[in-house]
Amino acid sequence: MTNASPTLEVRDLHVEVAGKPILxxxxxxxxxxxxxxxxxxxxxxxxxxxNTLMGHPKYTVTAGDIRFEGExxxxxxxxxxxxxxxxxxxxxxxxxxxxxxxxxxxxxxxxREGRDLPVREFRTRLMDTMKQLKMDQxxxxxxxxxxxxxxxxxxxxxxxxxxxxxxxAILDETDSGLDVDALRVVAEGVNQVAAQEPKPGILLIxxxxxxxxxxxxxxxxxxxxxxxxxxxxxxxxxxxxxHGYERIMAExxxxxxxxxxAEALHAAAT
Amino acid sequence: xxxxxxxIVGDYKYGFHDDVAAVFKAKPGLNREIVAQxxxxxxxxxxMRAFRLQAYDxxxxxxxxxxxxxGALDGIDFQSIHYYVRAADRNARDWDDVPEYIKNTFDKxxxxxxxKKFLAGVGAQYDSEVVYxxxxxxxxxxxxxxxxxxxxxxDYPEIVREHFGTVxxxxxxxxxxxxxxxWSGGSFVYVPAGVKVEIPLQAxxxxxxxxxxxxxxxxxxxxxxxxxxYVEGCxxxxxxxxxxxxxxxxxxxxxxxxxRYTTIQNxxxxxxxxxxxxxxxxxxxxxxxxxGNLGSKLTMKYPSVYMTEPGAHAEILSLAFAGPGxxxxxxxxxxxxxxxxxxxIISKSISKGGGRTSYRGLVKVYPGCDDAVSNVRCDALMIDxxxxxxxxxxxxxxxxxVTIGHEATVGKLGEEQLFYLMSRGLPEAEAAKMIVxxxxxxxxxxxxxEYAVELNRLIELQMEGSVG
Numbered sequence: 001m002t003n004a005s006p007t008l009e010v011r012d013l014h015v016e017v018a019g020k021p022i023l024x025x026x027x028x029x030x031x032x033x034x035x036x037x038x039x040x041x042x043x044x045x046x047x048x049x050x051n052t053l054m055g056h057p058k059y060t061v062t063a064g065d066i067r068f069e070g071e072x073x074x075x076x077x078x079x080x081x082x083x084x085x086x087x088x089x090x091x092x093x094x095x096x097x098x099x100x101x102x103x104x105x106x107x108x109x110x111x112r113e114g115r116d117l118p119v120r121e122f123r124t125r126l127m128d129t130m131k132q133l134k135m136d137q138x139x140x141x142x143x144x145x146x147x148x149x150x151x152x153x154x155x156x157x158x159x160x161x162x163x164x165x166x167x168x169a170i171l172d173e174t175d176s177g178l179d180v181d182a183l184r185v186v187a188e189g190v191n192q193v194a195a196q197e198p199k200p201g202i203l204l205i206x207x208x209x210x211x212x213x214x215x216x217x218x219x220x221x222x223x224x225x226x227x228x229x230x231x232x233x234x235x236x237x238x239x240x241x242x243h244g245y246e247r248i249m250a251e252x253x254x255x256x257x258x259x260x261x262a263e264a265l266h267a268a269a270t
Numbered sequence: 271x272x273x274x275x276x277x278i279v280g281d282y283k284y285g286f287h288d289d290v291a292a293v294f295k296a297k298p299g300l301n302r303e304i305v306a307q308x309x310x311x312x313x314x315x316x317x318m319r320a321f322r323l324q325a326y327d328x329x330x331x332x333x334x335x336x337x338x339x340x341g342a343l344d345g346i347d348f349q350s351i352h353y354y355v356r357a358a359d360r361n362a363r364d365w366d367d368v369p370e371y372i373k374n375t376f377d378k379x380x381x382x383x384x385x386k387k388f389l390a391g392v393g394a395q396y397d398s399e400v401v402y403x404x405x406x407x408x409x410x411x412x413x414x415x416x417x418x419x420x421x422x423x424x425d426y427p428e429i430v431r432e433h434f435g436t437v438x439x440x441x442x443x444x445x446x447x448x449x450x451x452x453w454s455g456g457s458f459v460y461v462p463a464g465v466k467v468e469i470p471l472q473a474x475x476x477x478x479x480x481x482x483x484x485x486x487x488x489x490x491x492x493x494x495x496x497x498x499x500y501v502e503g504c505x506x507x508x509x510x511x512x513x514x515x516x517x518x519x520x521x522x523x524x525x526x527x528x529x530r531y532t533t534i535q536n537x538x539x540x541x542x543x544x545x546x547x548x549x550x551x552x553x554x555x556x557x558x559x560x561x562g563n564l565g566s567k568l569t570m571k572y573p574s575v576y577m578t579e580p581g582a583h584a585e586i587l588s589l590a591f592a593g594p595g596x597x598x599x600x601x602x603x604x605x606x607x608x609x610x611x612x613x614x615i616i617s618k619s620i621s622k623g624g625g626r627t628s629y630r631g632l633v634k635v636y637p638g639c640d641d642a643v644s645n646v647r648c649d650a651l652m653i654d655x656x657x658x659x660x661x662x663x664x665x666x667x668x669x670x671x672v673t674i675g676h677e678a679t680v681g682k683l684g685e686e687q688l689f690y691l692m693s694r695g696l697p698e699a700e701a702a703k704m705i706v707x708x709x710x711x712x713x714x715x716x717x718x719x720e721y722a723v724e725l726n727r728l729i730e731l732q733m734e735g736s737v738g
Contacts, residue, residue: 054693058685082695094690098708107704108694143708160694 005070007032007201008053008086008168013064015045015052015226022048024226025064030168033199037212037237040223041245046205047091049223050172053203054088055081068168083112087166089157091173096144101156102126104144105163112164129162133189150177158189168201169193175211187214209241222248229254282538282565283731284379287507288371288478292397296354298481302326305451308354312420312454315427325440325450332444335544337662338570338599338628345567346542351483351514353452355397361418362402372396379505381474384720391416393473395486398454409467414498415460416471419487422458429460433491437520437548437576445544449485449518456486456517459500461527463493470499470532470718475515477506477541483514490520492527492555499530501721505565506538512567513541521549521557528556531573534721536728537565539595547573554581560716562589563598564728572630574603577611584613589713589725592625592657593732601662603632606642606669617648618710621657622732630662633674640671650680651709653702653733703733 008030015023022045030036040046052059053066055078066073073081096104105126110116117125126140133155145153154174161169171190175183194202194215204215212220212234220237222230224245229252230236240248294311296304305326309319334343362368365382376382376394385392391405393416400418409416415426423430440450457473477484492498506513515537523529529549537543543566549557559573575584586602604613619627629648650659661678683702691701707714707726714722 054689056689077698078689078692079695079697079701082693088693090690090693094684094686096687096691096705096708098711099704104691104694104704107700108691108696111697111700112695164694 005067006030007069008203009065009067010053011065011067013049013052013066014062015048016060016062017048017058021062022226023052026223026226026228028203028221028228030201030203032167032201034219035194035202035204035215035217037217037220038203038205038223038228039207039220039237039240042207044223045226046207046223047172048226050088050091050170050205053170054078054086079111085167087161087164087169089154089161089169089171089174091176093145093153093157095146095148097146099144100141101144102140105140105160108160109163125163129159132162132192133159134185135159151179151182154178154182154186155189158186161193162189165193165196166200167198168203170203170205172205173207174204175206175208183211184214187211190215209237212237212241224249224254282508284505284536285508285538286378287480287509288375292355292357292479294354294356295479296352298352299349300326300351300353300452304353308452308454311354314423317431318423321435321440322451322453325447328441329444329447329451332441332447334444335570337630338568339597342568342597343542345512346514350481350511352479352481353483353485354454355479355482356399357396357478358399358401361400361421363404365402365404368402372401375476375478376402376474379474379476384472387720389472390467390469391471393418393457393471395455395473395475395484397477397479397482397484400455405471412465413462414465414467415458417458419456419458419489420454422489426458426460429491430458430489433489433520433522435520437522437550438518438546442546445516446518446546449487449516449546452483453485453487453518455484456488456519457490457500458488459490459498461492461496461498464495465493466497467499468497470501472501472503475502475504477513477515477537480509481511481513483516486517488517488519490522490529490531492521492523492529494525494527496524496527497529499532499718501532501534501718503534503536505536506541508538509540511540515541515543515545515566517545517547519545519547523549523551523555523557525553525555525579528558530558530560532560532562532717532721534562534725534728535565535569539565539567539593541566543569543571545569545571547571548576549574550576550578551582551584553579555579556583556585558585558587559602560587560713561600561602562713562725563600564591564725564732566598567595568597568599570599572601572603572632574605575613576605576607577613578607580608580610582608582611584611586613586615587713587716588615588617588619588629589710590617590619590627591729591732592619592621592627594623594625597626597628599628599630601629601631601648604634604644605632606635606639606644609639610641611639612643614644615646615648616712618713619648619650619659620653620706620709620729621650621659622653624656626658626660628660628662629678632664632666634666635669635672635674637668639669642669643673645675647677649678649709651683651706652681653683653706699733703730706733
């Protein structure tokens with residue numbers, strides 16, 4: 001592992017779910033301090049990429065590699081990746097009934113830092129971070145993601161992002177299901193993390209452009225049918241916003257349709 | 271009745287035993303003479319001797335219960351069990367008077383410390399007899415009685431005779447009949463009208479002798495407007511042969527009174543735990559069972575509440591954890607015998623490593639008991655593919671205007687939940703423990719803090735090495 005290695009490097013990644021190929025050779029490099037936007041139509045494989053990067057056991061890597069700070073993480077379990085400094089903000093965070101946020105966060109921080117945090121230190125960190133995110137203190141007493149509104153769920157994810165300070169943050173549709181105010185709070189939270197030293201790499205996966213008005217990416221990618229078909233600067237994201245995916249796909253000789261899911265497209269392609 | 275107990279018990283912390291000769295140990299096996307001998311040794315009144323002998327005849331006639339599983343009780347050989355083992359000469363009021371080796375045992379189990387810290391009274395039973403009993407003076411002054419059952423019979427014969435066997439008759443089932451014939455020890459609790467015992471009374475049951483049958487008998491009487499919380503805990507050494515624990519607990523909750531009875535059963539995995547527990551709740555009375563079953567080889571136990579007068583409320587919280595070689599057949603019964611009665615049953619069960627849990631429950635509403643409300647919720651969690659969980663809910667509703675709710679879930683340890691926690695840095699085993707602790711939280715949060723901590727610790731112990 002050297003500082004010269006990219007924070008996240010994805011090479012020719014092929015992934016299957018239950019025997020069906022979803023990703024068909026994704027290449028991606030995110031360096032420290034960079035914000036990347038990954039856009040794509042529904043079913044293009046965005047969430048598959050996010051879950052695979054974090055090591056979800058349901059997703060099988062059939063070819064290619066994922067490297068974090070120069071090391072292949074393919075053999076690492078999700079918790080090993082997390083403790084090394086990878087973080088995934090979930091599109092649909094799962095509820096853990098009966099487990100309070102405060103209990104969960106304390107255990108997670110202890111596991112990540114390899115020590116039992118003194119109660120006072122933990123509380124201070126938690127309360128300060130919650131305040132920044134305009135979260136009610138009572139929130140910490142609620143059960144993890146249980147009965148949370150869409151906005152609360154995303155805020156809870158950003159709270160973890162801020163507490164854990166990962167080296168690479170993968171944000172899967174963090175903007176979905178948020179009203180304008182909640183979106184602003186979440187975007188501010190991400191921007192704070194992006195500005196903190198040591199600066200993390202951020203991979204912002206999104207279906208919509210609107211969050212990109214609030215979080216400015218350095219690089220934008222378009223994912224279609226399990227492949228990154230185009231990479232560019234911010235202007236690429238703008239192009240998607242103005243013209244939709246159809247124009248990019250047309251340029252590349254691809255035809256989009258109703259059933260433009262990775263599965264359907266793959267079936268059509270073979 | 272040899273089992274492979276030792277090999278399946280694993281990390282059981284209370285598996286040690288004391289190598290001491292008992293003061294008196296009945297020969298193994300059971301007949302009318304042994305029943306009469308137990309009564310004579312205790313110097314009981316004639317009516318109790320007759321009650322025992324009649325119960326023995328009923329025990330002989332009754333069929334073995336068959337519902338838990340085919341052959342589940344075949345390992346019990348009634349003729350090789352010691353029905354009465356007395357370890358000490360008398361029941362001490364002062365901890366210093368308890369024989370040294372027994373004191374050491376209870377010290378290891380943390381009992382005297384617990385008494386000092388957060389209990390209003392403690393009873394400790396070692397094999398057949400209660401060896402120590404004490405209650406805080408201020409409660410005694412208010413007329414609260416907390417004795418072993420033998421002491422209750424000796425000192426308060428009228429109260430005992432009026433209530434004993436009225437909630438659970440000897441003929442109720444084979445094991446109730448057995449207990450009625452050979453009972454020894456257990457607690458006698460009497461709370462006078464209007465007295466509220468704010469902190470718990472605890473009884474601790476310990477089987478020490480190999481191939482021993484422990485048959486404690488508990489009677490709790492809550493006079494109108496009173497309150498008591500009674501907690502029991504149980505452990506036993508690990509032997510290669512099985513022991514039998516077959517208790518009977520009768521509770522009478524009179525008008526406007528409230529009783530809570532909490533059990534943390536952590537017998538070693540060579541104990542058959544076949545217990546009959548039942549309460550009668552009268553007008554506006556509240557009866558709450560909090561029943562945690564973690565240990566034993568086979569438990570068959572369904573705490574019941576008979577609501578006999580309007581306004582009565584029943585609450586049953588059942589928690590079962592079955593590890594390798596264990597079968598927890600547990601649940602609860604609520605019987606609505608009057609209009610305007612309400613009940614809740616919440617059952618949470620976890621099976622792991624080939625263990626089996628069964629929820630068995632009854633909601634019965636008698637004709638004319640309108641406006642009865644009952645809610646049943648049972649959730650089962652299986653940690654792995656080898657484990658098993660079944661639900662046997664029975665509803666017998668014979669009134670027209672009732673509100674009955676039933677919800678049941680059975681699930682495997684959730685892959686998405688595990689992934690979520692692991693993606694935050696928690697190793698798989700720790701994530702699984704956290705999910706399980708969350709799963710049982712609705713029951714654990716009903717326990718006094720000390721017991722909640724203990725229960726969580728026991729569950730964590732059960733969960734060790736279960737994943738990954």
